[in-house]
Amino acid sequence: MEDNDIIQECMAGRKQAFGYLVRQYQSEAIGHAVALLGNLPDALDVVQEAFIAAFQALGRFDTQRRFYPWFYTILRNRCYKVLSRRKIQSDRFISDTQWLDIPENVETPAQGPVVQEILQELSDEDRELLTLKHIDGRTYSEIAILMEIPAGTVMSRLYHARKRFRSLYLKRSREDE
């Protein structure tokens, strides 16, 4: 069943149809939320709230768009609200959940935890950009839609995020030697 068909069902009052969308995208949404927030309980709460908000806003959804990029903006806004509240309480990024996996065929599997730690040291936006580009393999235009910024801005911010990642990576490599 196509997403738009499911949305039409929901708008016609068949709430159960929304369950198809939730189950289709929940894993991806949780993955994105954990990458931003760093811990699973917070991510689960935010993803649930975002799905509920999305359901309530379905009347305003443009069926010409794809569902997940629209939903991602709702999810993202909620994640950033949580991050802002955390920053008021403490300026440390708290992360206790492993949210990156290392495939078996990777030459340097030991890099996985190190890369996750370095990503956690970056700003929230840098982390989001790098994970969308390098982990998810999104194109610039897809990232632009998800983050609601122009594609040219994606290119520029990605460049600077990559440089900051490089600085931290090289510093970490020197410390480990």
Place this chain on the structure above:
Amino acid sequence: MNMSDCENIVQAALARMDGETHPLPDHAVQEHLKACPRCREEIAELRAVLQPLNDLQRSVFTDDLWPNIETALVDTSRLKAPSWYYTVFFMFGLILVGLKVLEVYPTFLPSLLIKLLSLLVPILLFLILKENPLRIRDDLYGADSPVTLTQKEKCHVLSAD
């Protein structure tokens, strides 16, 4: 060559690596890279450092959120008033505003008619809703709330406190 040129060239080269287009033409990028070892070194270093990032994938989370979400959606829809409530109260508001305008400008209609209309509106509302609009809604309160108890039960509850 200045830093701004080098930054543009490195961005263009990275965009090509990503399979994306960049405003700078390919030949301009290649010519600059031939002449600028700093840019070549930066690109090579970035490629090497970003490779571990490319090798990773997101963890898969298998939590099923639908049962909780479904419960939350049922709870929120129970509390929500039917949509026609808003229409009725909006119309009621319009009528009250209209009556006020007529009251301010009594020459539009005789003042007696204005007073009669003020009486007719609650009667009409009663007929539309088919219930007393001032009645307290039982379903907004819990079953054991003093509001929904009978008089005898209320006395029992209050005396128990």
